[in-house]
Amino acid sequence: MASNIRRTEDLASGLALAALGAAAGAFIVASYPLGTARQLGPGAMPALVALILVVLGGVIAVRGLWEQGHGAGDGAGLDLRAALRPAGLILGAILLFGGLVDWLGVVPASAIAVIGSALASRRTRKREIAALAAVLAVAVPALFVGILGMPLRIWPTLH
């Protein structure tokens, strides 16, 4: 059972890599000159790399079809439904930080990033999140901006 899942995974991921390589390769060949053997153009190396990716993706897919899975997997697998909450919240927190840091300044953006990512774990209690956000949003910017001198805006500026 587990080995079947694993084989399907290998087949699918191999095909995905091959497809990525093919798409990138087609785009590269269409958009950038390959140049001549003596004067390789900007498309040459990327096209070569994309071609190798297609071949390797193909090998992975074919091996996924033919080869017996090596026993049971470690139960990882690509579980999209289970990933929705943690991945969504963590990635969302990062994107929010990026969108807000310039506008709100680093301390408020940090608090938002911490709250967002802390919500990703089911174990965290609400009070802990508030405390964590309060501590980290001050301590980490203090370290980076205060001690290391990174040129970041700390608070929102009023226009």
Add this chain to the structure above:
Amino acid sequence: MMDSLGGIAHGLSIAASPANLLYCLAGALLGTFVGVLPGVGPLLTIALLLPFTFSLEPTGALIMLAGIYYGAQYGGSTTSILLNMPGETSSVVTCIDGHAMARQGRGGPALAVAAIGSFVAGTLSTGIVAFFAPVLAGVAIRFGPADYFSLMVLGLVGAIVLAQGSFVKALAMIVLGLLFGLVGTDVNSGEQRLTFGIQALADGIGFVPVALGVFGIGEIIRILIGQERDGGRVIPHGSLMPSRQELRASSGAIARGSVIGSALGLLPGGGAALAAFASYTVEKKLARDPSRFGRGAIEGVAGPESANNAAAQTSFIPLLTLGLPSNAVMALMIGALMLHGITPGPRIMQAEPDLFWGVVASMWIGNAMLIVLNLPLVGLWVRLLRVPYRFLYPTIVLVSCIGVYGVSNSAFDLVTTAVFGLLGWVLQSLRFEPAPLLLGFVLGPMMEENLRRAMILSRGDPTVFLREPISLALLVLTGLLLAAIILPTVRRNRERVFAE
């Protein structure tokens, strides 16, 4: 020889300047601090702390990064021994006997021997770096573009021969990394490649976002989906002093481990993990009573811990002399050097003698600092082991965000971080090792540059790679490695090594 001695003397004078001593100390302590945290290995430690070094001048930055590296390794051995949680593959072996010793109430001596062994090994391998690096750089300076291209092919293939998991998948990750590495403006033609009109990608995909996304964010998502493990039960380590008998038993293992590690660290793909495995196997073979191993044999801690530290340091040789990273940690170092505007390669030693010798000397100083400071601080490190993951990971996310943004001041780099975080999780879930991706990513532009130059010099004749003797030899070596992987007997052996 005289060059090396003079170089070390010069390096000591650089590394012993107050500022550099401070960076070295800060790096070693920070590295240990972060490396001790459960679930944070050396790779993520370095990626997280890389932005911290950004405002320093290059020598100080590299001294600090090297300190972070061996500090993180030291932290890894602490978690292995007291918690049975290896931070990375190179300390997996330490878990076996180290944790067994801890369960018998001998965790203190295990920690002490690991630290002493690391210091002895560090001393020997620093000497080896100082002696061999100039020799290798002298050879490498004669390399033409074709030789360089072949060297990188060998380096990339060599780096994954010993990687765990599927070889083809690792190869595919390298190639995917190469493709990502080529995104951005082509230096020769000025053409913007694969940027899809996004101006922020004109300089290529950011190195810090890729490293933090794949190794930090991706890993966090993976852990949160699976079983969130908290710090776990820490075993009291008892008195630190090893008995005289334990010291005698470990001295041979430390000496052998140092030699094995120094040698294996030089190989592409060798690095710390292989050295630790090799040393453990040797100690077990040499032991009068091999059955003690696995039940708390002190040689099983002393040997591998010495070996992985020695290898960690000699793996700087290919980096500093050839510009070739032998593993993902070294790829991070290359990225750091390039962020500081330094191209790694044989010219570093002449162009930047302060940097080269300063870093070499600081390795030895840093190891000495670790042994003096860390053994008394063990109690503090142990307390860090108890930090619950639900507090730890938001901190990692925040430090990643500020670090990424601080390096580039570009909000787009946070999008990159998120995208590569997602990619890192997907790849790991499908059992693709993400480390080779970083190697390819770093080497992509350099490979392309050398490929183009070689083709210009040969007037468009691709057989140049086979006609140049050095290039031919390197490609033959690559071929042998590939053949060895594909041949079934070797594959079985390799699986056995990892099964042990």
